[in-house]
Amino acid sequence: RAKERGRNHYRFYSSTMTSKASMLLKLENLLYQAIEQNELSLHYQPQLKLKNHKISGMEALLRWYHPELGQVSPAKLIPLVEKTDLIVPVSLWVLRTACQQNKTWQKAGLPPVTMGVNFSAKQFQQPNIVEMVSQVLGETNLDPQLLELEITETALMENIEFSQETLGELRQLGVKISLDDFGTGYSSLSYLQKFPVTTLKIDQSFIQSVQDTPPNTAIISAVIALGKSFNLRVIAEGVETLKQLELLQQLNCEEIQGYWFSRPLTPENATQFLSRV
Numbered sequence: 001r002a003k004e005r006g007r008n009h010y011r012f013y014s015s016t017m018t019s020k021a022s023m024l025l026k027l028e029n030l031l032y033q034a035i036e037q038n039e040l041s042l043h044y045q046p047q048l049k050l051k052n053h054k055i056s057g058m059e060a061l062l063r064w065y066h067p068e069l070g071q072v073s074p075a076k077l078i079p080l081v082e083k084t085d086l087i088v089p090v091s092l093w094v095l096r097t098a099c100q101q102n103k104t105w106q107k108a109g110l111p112p113v114t115m116g117v118n119f120s121a122k123q124f125q126q127p128n129i130v131e132m133v134s135q136v137l138g139e140t141n142l143d144p145q146l147l148e149l150e151i152t153e154t155a156l157m158e159n160i161e162f163s164q165e166t167l168g169e170l171r172q173l174g175v176k177i178s179l180d181d182f183g184t185g186y187s188s189l190s191y192l193q194k195f196p197v198t199t200l201k202i203d204q205s206f207i208q209s210v211q212d213t214p215p216n217t218a219i220i221s222a223v224i225a226l227g228k229s230f231n232l233r234v235i236a237e238g239v240e241t242l243k244q245l246e247l248l249q250q251l252n253c254e255e256i257q258g259y260w261f262s263r264p265l266t267p268e269n270a271t272q273f274l275s276r277v
């Protein structure tokens with residue numbers, strides 16, 4: 001009986017593996033189609049400068065709407081992209097689309113905004129990342145200063161030498177580098193000095209729990225102070241309520257992003273939003 005159970009177990013295990021592999025293959029095919037059939041899109045979330053009430057930037061956020069699967073969130077989509085050969089075409093598509101959009105805004109005479117583009121650890125670690133960014137900047141003719149790559153500290157810490165070198169080269173192209181979800185990774189301050197970043201994005205978990213856990217206020221003001229002393233742009237992410245906004249103002253936080261100001265917007269709505277201010 002034990003033998004039988006063993007065999008059953010084995011059969012169960014192997015069929016799970018097969019179905020996982022075939023599911024991945026199916027999704028990979030769907031994703032190829034998605035790119036070809038324009039099922040991928042970017043939404044844009046505005047960032048607000050509190051001092052002058054101007055929009056300082058937009059963050060590009062990936063959306064995939066599949067007719068049968070429905071909306072697939074980037075948190076699910078990106079890991080999938082990383083497991084397939086799609087990492088290069090998807091990274092390129094996102095970067096190109098975001099840069100083209102910003103160039104279109106600039107050409108239309110809208111106020112200059114930085115375009116934040118997210119890169120996962122694996123995307124950042126592609127060997128030709130600098131060439132890719134340089135190629136897209138050339139193609140779109142976007143002012144490099146209006147592109148800001150968003151990477152997490154954790155991603156940078158995976159290969160410190162590579163990160164230092166790559167960030168240096170990206171900075172030489174003139175693009176900005178932002179540390180996304182700041183405070184949730186390994187926040188070794190000595191590395192902050194080694195990585196030539198321009199922006200800190202305070203993770204939304206700190207912002208959203210200010211009411212119930214007062215020590216988070218201390219973390220937020222520490223990050224703001226850190227940003228000031230390194231001369232970095234600091235953005236509070238995930239600001240949802242007036243109360244959170246008021247607290248951030250008290251702490252002299254200069255920029256915010258979150259549902260309180262605006263949800264991520266379709267390209268059309270983002271264009272309208274930029275035109276109104």
Ligand code: C2E
Pocket residue numbers: 045060061062073074075078094118119120123150180181204237238239240257258259260264
């Ligand atoms: P992230 O870069 O930290 O982006 C912020 C996320 O918080 C977005 O979720 C945004 O819609 C959401 N958000 C914005 N304001 C608020 C708020 O006030 N409250 C709450 N609860 N949420 C808010 P989204 O679009 O689902 O993206 C999730 C994550 O997926 C992103 O986190 C980013 O890490 C990743 N991602 C999104 N687009 C891309 C992409 O094009 N490439 C890569 N590699 N990753 C992406």
Ligand code: MG
Pocket residue numbers: 059116118150180
């Ligand atoms: Mg981000």
Ligand code: MG
Pocket residue numbers: 180181201203204237
């Ligand atoms: Mg974030």
Ligand code: MG
Pocket residue numbers: 180181
């Ligand atoms: Mg994130």
